[in-house]
Amino acid sequence: MSNLAQPPKGTRDFLPEEMILRRKVMETIRECFVLYGFVEIDSPVFEYFELLSRKCGEEIEKEIYTFEDKAKRKLGLRFEFTSPLGRYYATNREKLTKPFKRYTIGKVYRYENPQTGRYREFYQADADIIGSYSMNVELELLDLAIFTLTKLEMGSYEIILNNRKLLDGIVNAAGIGEGKKDAALRVLDKTAKIGEGGVIKEFKENGINEENYRSFMEFIKFDKGLADMEKLSILSKRLNKSVKDELVKNQAIEGAKELLSILENADAVGLDFIKYDPLLVRGLGYYTGPIFEIKSKDLSIGSFAAGGRYDNLVELYGTRPEGACGISFGVERIIDIIMQRDEKALQFLHSPVKLYIVYLSENERLYAYKATKTLRLKGISVELSVSASPNISKEIKYADKKKIEYVAIIGEKEADEKKLTVKNIKTREEKLITLEKLIELLNNNYI
RNA sequence: GUGGAUGUAGCUCAGCUGGUAGAGCCCCGGAUUGUGACUCCGGUGGUCGCAGGUUCAAAACCUGUCAUCCACCCCA
Numbered sequence: 296m297s298n299l300a301q302p303p304k305g306t307r308d309f310l311p312e313e314m315i316l317r318r319k320v321m322e323t324i325r326e327c328f329v330l331y332g333f334v335e336i337d338s339p340v341f342e343y344f345e346l347l348s349r350k351c352g353e354e355i356e357k358e359i360y361t362f363e364d365k366a367k368r369k370l371g372l373r374f375e376f377t378s379p380l381g382r383y384y385a386t387n388r389e390k391l392t393k394p395f396k397r398y399t400i401g402k403v404y405r406y407e408n409p410q411t412g413r414y415r416e417f418y419q420a421d422a423d424i425i426g427s428y429s430m431n432v433e434l435e436l437l438d439l440a441i442f443t444l445t446k447l448e449m450g451s452y453e454i455i456l457n458n459r460k461l462l463d464g465i466v467n468a469a470g471i472g473e474g475k476k477d478a479a480l481r482v483l484d485k486t487a488k489i490g491e492g493g494v495i496k497e498f499k500e501n502g503i504n505e506e507n508y509r510s511f512m513e514f515i516k517f518d519k520g521l522a523d524m525e526k527l528s529i530l531s532k533r534l535n536k537s538v539k540d541e542l543v544k545n546q547a548i549e550g551a552k553e554l555l556s557i558l559e560n561a562d563a564v565g566l567d568f569i570k571y572d573p574l575l576v577r578g579l580g581y582y583t584g585p586i587f588e589i590k591s592k593d594l595s596i597g598s599f600a601a602g603g604r605y606d607n608l609v610e611l612y613g614t615r616p617e618g619a620c621g622i623s624f625g626v627e628r629i630i631d632i633i634m635q636r637d638e639k640a641l642q643f644l645h646s647p648v649k650l651y652i653v654y655l656s657e658n659e660r661l662y663a664y665k666a667t668k669t670l671r672l673k674g675i676s677v678e679l680s681v682s683a684s685p686n687i688s689k690e691i692k693y694a695d696k697k698k699i700e701y702v703a704i705i706g707e708k709e710a711d712e713k714k715l716t717v718k719n720i721k722t723r724e725e726k727l728i729t730l731e732k733l734i735e736l737l738n739n740n741y742i
Numbered sequence: 743g744u745g746g747a748u749g750u751a752g753c754u755c756a757g758c759u760g761g762u763a764g765a766g767c768c769c770c771g772g773a774u775u776g777u778g779a780c781u782c783c784g785g786u787g788g789u790c791g792c793a794g795g796u797u798c799a800a801a802a803c804c805u806g807u808c809a810u811c812c813a814c815c816c817c818a
Contacts, residue, residue, distance in 0.1 A: 301791090301809065354816050357743080375818080407816070408743085419818060481816095578816065599818065625818025655776065691778045706776060718777075725777085 305407075305415025315644050315698065320447065320630055321400055324420045327443040328398040331435070333422050336397045338383045340404075344371040347378055349611055352580040358405040372404035376421040377581065377605065377621060384425050385612035394426035400626070412596045412628045423621030428606065430556045433585050434564070436622045437557070440589060440600060441566060447629060450636065451592040452599075455572035458554050458585050459603070461530065462576065464547020468537040469511035475503050483511065484576035515573040523571035524558050527551045553585055581605040585620070591632055599628035644698065649737055650717075651694040653680045653687065655706040663705045666715065666730050675737050695720050703733070 302308055309317060328335075341362075348356045348371070360372040373379050376399050384395065400420040409415060422439060424432045437454065444452060462480060471479045478501040486494055495505050514533060517526050531551045538544035554571060561569050569587075577586045586603030590596075602622030610616040634641065650670065654663035667679040678699065680690055687704065694702045704716040709727070717733055718725045728736070 304809065352816095358816075403818085405817075408814095409810080410812070413817070417818070597817070601818065623818060628818055686775080687777045688774085689778085693778090695778055702777090704776070708776085716776090720778080723778085 303415070305409040307414065307416075312698065315646065316633070316641060317626075317630060319644065320633065321418065321420065321626060323446050324443055324624060324626070325398070325400060327439065327446055328420070328422050331396075331422070331439045331442070333396045333398040336383065336399060337401075338379050338399070339373075340402065341370045341372050342379055342382065344369040346382055346612070347371045347373065349378065350581040350608065351378065352578055354578065358407050360404045360406050374405045375403055375579075375623065376401075376419060377423070377579075377608070377623075380421070380423055380425075380621070381608045381619075382612045384609050384617075385614040388609075388614050394424050394432075396422070396424045398422045412599075412625075412631050414627055418626035420624040420626055421621055423619065425609065425619040426617050428618035430553055430560075430585070432618070432620045433553075433557050433587075433604065434560050434566075436602065436620060437561065437566060437569065437587065438564065440622055440624075441568060443624070444589070444600075447633070449591070449599075449629065449632065452568065452589055453592055454566075454569045454587055454589050455575050456554060456557065456569055456585065456587045457572055457575040458550035459582050460546045460550030460584060461534075461554065462550075462573075464534050464538055464543055464550065465511060465514050465530075465573070467540060467543045467547070468514055468534060469507050471503060471507050471511070475501060479503055479507070479511075480576045481578065483574055484578075486574050524555055526571060526573075527555045527558070550584065557585060577601065577603060581608050583607065587622075593636075596628055596632060596635075598625070599632060600624045645700050646698040648676045648678050648697070648699045650675065650677045650701045650703055650733075651680070651690070651697075651699045652677060652703045652705065652715075653682075653685050653690040655685055655687070655704070658707065659705045659710045662710045662713075666703070666705070669730060670734065670737075673734055673738075675734065691718070691720070701737075 325335075344359065344361050347359055351359075351374075355374060359374050362370055364370060380397070380399075384391070398421060400418065402416055403419050404416050406415060407413065422436065424435070440454065463476065466476050466479055467473075479498065482494055482497045482501065482503075485497075489497070491508075495508055498505065498508050514537075515530070517529065521529075528551075531548050534544055534547045534551070538547060558569065558571065561567075575586060575588060577588065582603045583606045584604030587601065588598040589600040590598040600622060602620070604618070604620040606618050606620075607616035608619060652663055652667050654660055663679065667677050670677045678697075682690065691702055700720055702718045702720060704718065706716075709715050712727075714727050714729050715733060716725055716727050717736075
């Protein structure tokens with residue numbers, strides 16, 4: 296294949312069969328968002344680079360696709376929806392009803408090295424709520440996540456939860472200075488992956504002592520079997536004792552309280568997938584409160600949904616501060632997981648087209664056309680053969696390949712009797728019925 | 743941005759120490775002019791990722807480059 300015959304690095308073409316699954320997943324997510332009262336908005340795929348790069352963190356900034364327009368304006372492709380949403384909110388605030396609950400499903404772009412579950416162009420599905428500082432927002436978003444994942448039959452996954460304010464307090468208590476906080480957090484986030492030795496090594500590379508690591512770990516050490524809520528209460532007491540800086544201390548204790556409030560209520564609603572993870576950090580620079588990540592328990596594909604609170608981000612875009620929190624679903628990763636797990640189930644996905652109509656000679660063409668039109672007017676999706684010289688064998692094969700469930704055959708016999716022979720592709724059963732009967736059966740999804 | 747593996751037909755892959763490319767599946771046609779999963783027969787399809795180099799001769803060896811996968815980095 297020549298270079299021009301392949302899609303650019305990290306991007307993909309999708310075949311019609313693949314689109315059936317993709318569409319289904321995105322539709323399911325969309326329906327769930329709507330069920331929870333989120334409204335859809337749209338905004339440009341590109342924004343001013345300066346807007347995208349604010350508060351996103353140095354690493355992410357390197358991943359932004361940038362370009363200049365003909366008037367030399369510096370632009371960038373959106374790498375996620377949060378900063379575009381901040382800008383959207385700032386520019387349209389007066390016209391929006393608050394709290395503003397919106398969703399967007401669309402493509403985002405990141406200039407990074409592709410791998411499984413990692414592409415340069417990919418879909419994200421975001422739900423955010425701007426205009427409230429209440430933890431009810433977190434609860435609503437987590438409930439939405441669980442609801443959506445259940446609808447998608449995502450199987451075993453877990454939701455891990457932490458809080459940036461709490462994290463800041465513990466880092467402070469561990470004696471790590473403000474200047475080294477971000478580096479420390481970034482390394483701690485990887486603990487599960489690189490182990491204690493790895494963390495200590497990377498701490499040193501960043502000029503942080505092993506002792507600081509030890510005291511951090513000591514701080515979040517609990518007796519075995521302790522429930523998350525008890526851990527958080529204990530943390531509050533420890534923070535109260537160890538943190539000197541009043542502001543940091545109060546913030547951290549508030550962070551613990553926020554998590555406690557989420558967990559208390561989550562427990563009541565039965566959201567028992569949620570676990571407090573003292574080592575969850577998340578890279579994006581704008582998070583200010585609770586943060587969360589959802590990952591598959593049986594596949595190491597990384598997290599497939601994540602989010603958190605980013606209070607007052609909108610202030611950056613010139614409007615007054617507002618509470619805000621959102622969740623983002625990684626559509627590609629969700630699809631990858633479904634495909635890896637359910638290879639067989641995928642065979643049963645069928646086309647949105649219900650029926651394929653074949654007529655055997657020009658004499659039946661008009662009758663077939665009228666039947667097709669009637670069904671379409673009834674809202675039933677129908678494909679009419681366009682073959683010049685229809686061959687039943689080929690036509691059935693065609694319908695099967697396109698995953699259309701039923702084929703209607705119209706020959707001399709059917710046209711004379713004003714009926715259709717309807718074949719179920721999967722069961723191979725056939726029925727000679729009238730158009731009215733066919734409509735009834737298709738509407739009841741039974742034939 | 744760094745390191746490793748890989749790149750041969752639409753797909754999965756074979757091709758030994760260099761001698762000019764193969765299988766299975768798929769696809770197309772026929773056996774079968776009103777019925778697709780099996781069987782049989784026949785057929786299409788590859789400048790061996792791309793560009794240079796070494797050689798009488800390169801899919802194979804060398805260099806570069808592009809892409810894919812994996813590990814970092816980071817992340818949905």
